[in-house]
Amino acid sequence: MTELTTVQLEAPYLILIGDITDSTYAKTGLGIVHWRPDLVAGQLRFPGCKVDMGVPDLSISEAVDAGVKSLVIGVAPVGGEVPDSWWASIEEAARAGLDIVCGLHFKLADFPVVAAAAEASGARLIDVRNPPAHLPVGNGFKRSGRRVLMVGTDCAIGKKYSALALDQSMRETGMNSTFRATGQTGIMLAGEGLPIDAVVADFISGAAELISPDNDDDHWDVIEGQGSLFHPGYSGVSLGLLHGSQPDAFVVCHDATRKTISGWEHYPLPSIKDCIEQHITMGNRTNPDIRCVGISVNTSTLPLEEREKYLADLSAETGLPCIDPLIEGCGAIVDYIKEQFED
Amino acid sequence: MTELTTVQLEAPYLILIGDITDSTYAKTGLGIVHWRPDLVAGQLRFPGCKVDMGVPDLSISEAVDAGVKSLVIGVAPVGGEVPDSWWASIEEAARAGLDIVCGLHFKLADFPVVAAAAEASGARLIDVRNPPAHLPVGNGFKRSGRRVLMVGTDCAIGKKYSALALDQSMRETGMNSTFRATGQTGIMLAGEGLPIDAVVADFISGAAELISPDNDDDHWDVIEGQGSLFHPGYSGVSLGLLHGSQPDAFVVCHDATRKTISGWEHYPLPSIKDCIEQHITMGNRTNPDIRCVGISVNTSTLPLEEREKYLADLSAETGLPCIDPLIEGCGAIVDYIKEQFED
Numbered sequence: 001m002t003e004l005t006t007v008q009l010e011a012p013y014l015i016l017i018g019d020i021t022d023s024t025y026a027k028t029g030l031g032i033v034h035w036r037p038d039l040v041a042g043q044l045r046f047p048g049c050k051v052d053m054g055v056p057d058l059s060i061s062e063a064v065d066a067g068v069k070s071l072v073i074g075v076a077p078v079g080g081e082v083p084d085s086w087w088a089s090i091e092e093a094a095r096a097g098l099d100i101v102c103g104l105h106f107k108l109a110d111f112p113v114v115a116a117a118a119e120a121s122g123a124r125l126i127d128v129r130n131p132p133a134h135l136p137v138g139n140g141f142k143r144s145g146r147r148v149l150m151v152g153t154d155c156a157i158g159k160k161y162s163a164l165a166l167d168q169s170m171r172e173t174g175m176n177s178t179f180r181a182t183g184q185t186g187i188m189l190a191g192e193g194l195p196i197d198a199v200v201a202d203f204i205s206g207a208a209e210l211i212s213p214d215n216d217d218d219h220w221d222v223i224e225g226q227g228s229l230f231h232p233g234y235s236g237v238s239l240g241l242l243h244g245s246q247p248d249a250f251v252v253c254h255d256a257t258r259k260t261i262s263g264w265e266h267y268p269l270p271s272i273k274d275c276i277e278q279h280i281t282m283g284n285r286t287n288p289d290i291r292c293v294g295i296s297v298n299t300s301t302l303p304l305e306e307r308e309k310y311l312a313d314l315s316a317e318t319g320l321p322c323i324d325p326l327i328e329g330c331g332a333i334v335d336y337i338k339e340q341f342e343d
Numbered sequence: 344m345t346e347l348t349t350v351q352l353e354a355p356y357l358i359l360i361g362d363i364t365d366s367t368y369a370k371t372g373l374g375i376v377h378w379r380p381d382l383v384a385g386q387l388r389f390p391g392c393k394v395d396m397g398v399p400d401l402s403i404s405e406a407v408d409a410g411v412k413s414l415v416i417g418v419a420p421v422g423g424e425v426p427d428s429w430w431a432s433i434e435e436a437a438r439a440g441l442d443i444v445c446g447l448h449f450k451l452a453d454f455p456v457v458a459a460a461a462e463a464s465g466a467r468l469i470d471v472r473n474p475p476a477h478l479p480v481g482n483g484f485k486r487s488g489r490r491v492l493m494v495g496t497d498c499a500i501g502k503k504y505s506a507l508a509l510d511q512s513m514r515e516t517g518m519n520s521t522f523r524a525t526g527q528t529g530i531m532l533a534g535e536g537l538p539i540d541a542v543v544a545d546f547i548s549g550a551a552e553l554i555s556p557d558n559d560d561d562h563w564d565v566i567e568g569q570g571s572l573f574h575p576g577y578s579g580v581s582l583g584l585l586h587g588s589q590p591d592a593f594v595v596c597h598d599a600t601r602k603t604i605s606g607w608e609h610y611p612l613p614s615i616k617d618c619i620e621q622h623i624t625m626g627n628r629t630n631p632d633i634r635c636v637g638i639s640v641n642t643s644t645l646p647l648e649e650r651e652k653y654l655a656d657l658s659a660e661t662g663l664p665c666i667d668p669l670i671e672g673c674g675a676i677v678d679y680i681k682e683q684f685e686d
Contacts, residue, residue: 140575140607201547202540204579229582232483232629236547236583243578264483267628278624285610286575 006194006210007128007187009101010069012041014058014093017074018086021050028103028185029053029074035164035189041068044089060093070099070126072188080105087111094118094125103128103184128184131199131207138205138244140286145215146341148293149247150225151279153269154261155234158253159225160186162296162325166251167222169330170337177220180211182241186224196226197237204237208244220337223247229278230270231261239282246286249293249337250279256310257301272318292320293340294333299324349537349553350471350530352444353412355384357401357436360417361429364393371446371528372396372417378507378532384411387432403436413442413469415531423448430454437461437468446471446527471527474542474550481548481587483629488558489684491636492590493568494622496612497604498577501596502568503529505639505668509594510565512673513680520563523554525584529567539569540580547580551587563680566590572621573613574604582625589629592636592680593622599653600644615661636683637676638665 015029023030033040033053042058045051053074058066071093073082082090082104094100094117102108108125109115118125148166150159163179163186170177179186181193199207212221223245227234252275261267270278276292283290295314299307307324314322321332358372366373376383376396385401388394396417401409414436416425425433425447437443437460445451451468452458461468491509493502506522506529513520522529524536542550555564566588570577595618604610613621619635626633638657642650650667658665664675 138576140610197543197545199544200540201542201544201580201583202577204544205576229625230628232586233481233548234545235586235625235628236579236581237544238579239572239582240544240579243575267483281621281624282572282578285573285578 006132006192007126009126009188009191010099011039011191012066012068013039013070013072013101014042014044014060014063014068014098015040015053015055015072015074016044016086016089017049017051017053018044018083019046019048020075020077021048023051025075025077026051026053028076028188029072031185032072032074032189039191041066043074044071060089060096060098064096064098068098070101072101073104076104087114090114091117094123095121097121097123099124099126101126101128101188103188105129128187129195129198131195135199135203135210136206137202138209138240140243143209143212143214143246144217145219145221146249147212147221147223147245147247148249148251148337149223149242149245150253150296151238151242151250151275152225152228152253153230153272153275154228154255154258155231156262157255157258158296158298158325162251162253162330163222163224164189165325166330166333169334170220170222173334175220175334176216176218177222180221180223182211182224182226196241197234201236204240205244208241212245225253229282230267230275232264232267242279242283243286247283247290248287248341249291250283251293251333252276252279252295254295255298255301256307272314276318291340292318293337294320295322296325296330296333297322299327349475349535350469352469352531352534353442354382354534355409355411356382356413356415356444357385357387357403357406357411357441358383358396358398358415358417359387359429359432360392360394360396361387361426362389362391363418363420364391366394368418368420369394369396371419371531372415374528375415375417375532382534384409386417387414403432403439403441407439407441411441413444415444416447419447430457433457434460437466438464440464440466442467442469444469444471444531446531448472471530472538472541474538478542478546478553479549480545481552481583483586486552486555486557486589487560488562488564489592490555490564490566490588490590491592491594491680492566492585492588493596493639494581494585494593494618495568495571495596496573496615496618497571497598497601498574499605500598500601501639501641501668505594505596505673506565506567507532508668509673509676512677513563513565516677518563518677519559519561520565523564523566525551525554525567525569539584540577544579547583548587551584555588568596572625573610573618575607575610585622585626586629590626590633591630591684592634593626594636594676595619595638597638598641598644599650615657619661634683635661635663636680637663639668639673639676640665642667642670
């Protein structure tokens with residue numbers, strides 16, 4: 001039997017943002033501070049840094065004294081490289097025994113100085129985008145507990161944000177829920193997870209099954225989605241995740257004004273109606289009771305006076321709660337889920 | 344731009360079946376001899392071998408003299424291991440400059456003696472199940488030429504056999520067609536291809552696009568399928584392959600008496616009607632003209648007197664040619680394809 005492993009990070013984190021001058025490139029760090037301040041002990045900044053995440057500045061030795069377990073590289077610069085001048089600090093952290101956590105597109109082990117420092121101290125080098133070895137093939141057996149999956153009319157359309165906001169709303173109303181991460185930023189936020197788009201094709205649904213294991217009957221996994229069933233590049237990931245998640249419920253994430261697949265402009269966005277129907281058609285293979293419980297829309301590109309009407313019309317058309325999670329929050333979707341599943 | 348690479352094998356082959364005593368375990372070798380005798384120079388057998396593939400016995404030095412380029416491990420033993428006593432011959436072949444081709448679940452490079460011999464001679468060690476690095480993400484652009492994809496109500500239901508038989512029938516009637524391999528045995532048969540189930544999830548449809556590149560307008564790629572859209576373990580592979588293949592046509596492969604997914608007996612087999620409908624619904628994302636052109640049925644488990652009625656009934660129900668490729672051959676499907684696409 002394969003061991004059930006996902007990527008596991010150890011908190012608290014020291015978040016490295018170095019000497020960046022533009023907060024756009026600190027979105028990983030800022031996301032962690034926004035969503036999971038409880039995981040964050042401080043930030044590591046260098047002279048000239050123009051970004052402040054509003055958490056204590058700590059040196060590496062101060063962080064060690066404060067019980068920090070991991071140095072998280074909190075930037076996502078264009079090109080995906082870390083400036084040469086930062087590596088001395090990363091090496092110092094590894095030598096001091098902090099796990100080094102990175103979601104960029106290189107491998108930490110390819111930096112021999114860092115690898116040697118980590119080996120000497122016993123620290124782990126965690127490339128968040130590397131899935132664990134020995135994943136199982138999906139078995140399709142029914143698991144206990146409830147699951148809600150974020151799906152989308154496209155990639156990069158608010159699935160992670162919607163999942164985090166929905167999980168937060170559920171917990172605020174006293175429900176028993178857990179955000180389940182399927183991508184690198186989500187994994188850093190959750191402290192664990194599995195980068196579903198990086199696993200070998202035969203193991204997509206098996207990996208999805210590991211992400212949301214058996215749980216209490218009243219527990220909800222709120223699962224971060226990936227890609228889209230309608231995406232000419234990534235649909236296989238989305239279907240494997242749908243089948244492996246065996247969701248009871250799904251939320252369609254959408255952008256009010258996007259007309260085509262982002263970066264694949266020769267493909268129109270699917271209609272919300274088609275998106276709901278195809279997820280039910282395909283999803284009922286592993287969960288015959290699957291249903292849509294709401295639509296989470298990014299309305300930031302609509303004129304302010306149009307957004308209420310847009311959401312009201314969509315709600316009338318679909319019979320579902322339609323919200324912008326940044327504005328209305330996910331309360332209406334939580335209410336609908338309770339109505340549908342608690343009786 | 345990513346280089347467009349697939350696995351490329353060099354013929355002619357010497358096929359190693361060693362000292363096996365049961366032809367069941369020589370199915371890789373026998374498959375190559377059956378379907379692609381033109382690729383085969385001979386067989387390498389050891390004393391005690393009870394299987395004869397009907398091709399010349401050659402020693403490694405005789406094979407080298409005869410211009411052989413690759414030693415293909417032609418067995419698929421239970422457990423996926425090669426007997427210890429065979430490795431001396433594999434090493435000898437590598438030292439003599441023959442590429443070593445293997446589709447089993449270990450890596451040739453993990454055998455240091457073989458690796459050293461190959462390095463000394465310049466021979467390649469080709470693990471057919473290892474996809475090439477640097478695959479692209481699927482772009483979804485329309486390619487020239489025609490494509491027909493084998494799909495299935497389950498795994499291991501005759502997709503490879505059907506593709507090979509259909510390709511052969513098409514060529515016999517003068518059509519311009521190519522079998523496109525997506526799995527290890529298919530790759531050995533075709534001499535090239537890409538093991539689609541072994542690629543990283545984000546690149547499934549990109550890999551499928553490489554497998555059937557632009558071609559002449561009257562050319563047909565006959566693409567080996569993998570998995571099934573209805574398979575709880577492998578559906579992601581199948582959807583990525585469907586979208587990346589952008590098939591004009593598909594053939595449903597089915598087993599007349601199978602009731603449940605093989606090895607996943609808690610899942611019923613889908614109906615042929617549902618199988619056709621879902622492939623059209625999903626497939627029209629990358630090819631709006633996709634249509635089903637026939638059903639290829641394994642009728643070997645039906646009583647002889649029932650098979651004709653079974654196929655006739657299925658044909659009446661679907662309006663499509665329904666054949667057992669081992670018995671009727673694929674001529675009826677070829678005729679239907681001509682009718683549908685040549686005007």
